[in-house]
Amino acid sequence: MRTLRFLLQKEFKQILRSRSLLISILMMPIIQLTLMPLAANYEVKNIAVAVVDHDHSSYSRKLIDKIFASKYFSGGSYTTSYSAAGKLIEQNKADIILEIPHGFEDNLIRDDHEQIFLAVNAINGTKAGIGSGYLGAIVADFNNDIRQQWVHASRFSDAPAIDIVPANWYNPFMSYFLFMVPGLIVSLLTGLGVFSASLNIVKEKEIGTIEQINVTPIRKYHFILGKLIPYWVLGMTVFTIGMLVSRFVYGIVPLGSIPMLYGFLSVYLVTLLGAGLLISTYSDTQQQAVSLAFFFMLIFNMISGVFTSIDSMPEWGKVMSYFSPMSHFAAVMRMVVLKGSTFHDIMPHFLAIVLLGIVFNTWAILNYRKTT
């Protein structure tokens, strides 16, 4: 115990004196969490529509007004021909072309039927899909409006229609921040934890102090605890800062139990630092450690479910995400913050990180050698 005291004393002094580490620990959560959600935004807004109106009738005008009244479509431009609108797409000034044919109003009134044409720039698949979806919904709505105008005489329309009335559970206003901020906290914390822990040990290898430690009677687990505990405390601090930012900048109040989140975090950090430690036992220089840590962080991030949905991954992707501790914490954060899940609900994730923690740490301790 006494040995541990001296190790911890040394480690905390070094951390508190390392300006770059402190800056990344204190400032990164604040800066990243205020800027990232604004930039990494999947909400599709500002879709630019190029309108080619060959009809110039009151109906075509109504339809166009209805489209631009929506907050999703902005910066519309009017062109006289389809090819001119095509140019706008080429120049990236338009995302969707809406072509209203000549005789739109006449055909609609006379034949009860008319077609309009949509062309979508599908380079950004998400924007294209959501944009044409929105536009389709607006046109359908417009369709209903005019049907009602015409068939007002008979109360019972002979065309049956099913209307969908959605209710968005857990995130009623579909706020992007509510979904993204808890995920970003997890991503940030994981990156900081893995990098700082693995770099610290490798730094001692590089400057040679680890050899001095290895000739002392310090026990392996003392040394490892001496490294894990300070970074565990740092992880708790980063998380707390992240939660404060999400509370005061985004007004996110977790529905579930905050002590339970901390409880989960305390185990998660042990798992995470075990992974950092494991990386350090396989690296001799800080450069190697950064490369390895970067490699794993990239994979962790991509399969974590923070940025994309795990449900839509192929089977092998789902299996991989099970072995990434980050995906479990990301799921738990969202469950507890958004749905108010209880311990019973997050149990499978808890067991998974306990298991991964045992594997990473045992592997790291076995692979850390005082003797070559």
Next chain:
Amino acid sequence: MDNIAIQADKLTKRFDDFTAVDAITFDVRQGEIFGFVGANGAGKTTAMRILCGLSRPTSGAATVAGFDVYKEAEKIKKNIGYMSQKFSLYEDLTVMENITFYAGIYGLSDREIKERGAKLLDRLGITHEAKTYVASLPLGWRQKLSFSVAVIHQPKIVFLDEPTGGVDPVTRRQFWDLIYEAADSGITVFVTTHYMDEAEYCNRVSVMVDGRIDALDTPSNLKKQFNVDSMNKVFYQLAREAKRSGD
């Protein structure tokens, strides 16, 4: 056998097909200053790392402070001090914090740390630098501090791996004063060096060539044996035969 500090018998270390240390046999008596000289790559550091428990030998036997290097490495570590070629103090800690840290992990009590720390600073004449970061100390001071920290727990044996590399002659002389004081207090000193004038300060010297010990005796006997007037010339005669070079 009580007065034997280190004993090595056909101690060998192989890395794949390269034999770094080739069946070396020697003993070091308690309280002795034992010099280990040899060209770069002769195997000095590897031999020392085996004796410190940092590296496992491939074959042969050795005991340090009476403990077996295979089975009792952790017991050896309680009884030795070590100063490596690489600088081993923490630059972002102050002088006193380094002393406290190393003394602490060797199990010294708070009172002992305070007393011995103060004595050490006084001996080195750097009491006023106790709160200086090690990073801003001149190299010579750092080396002396490193050595003093390596013996703060009063080990039976201290291993020094080229302790005076890159240090000016005056500081080297002062460094050797510290080594003599440690030896006088009963600590066995095992030191590797490139400097032949330092080899003259040792009680006995072994000369390593290509992983073997080619000569081992007191400096004066060695000079007689090779019929020369300095350790430098002894070394030249032996090292000329060396087939490998470089670290």
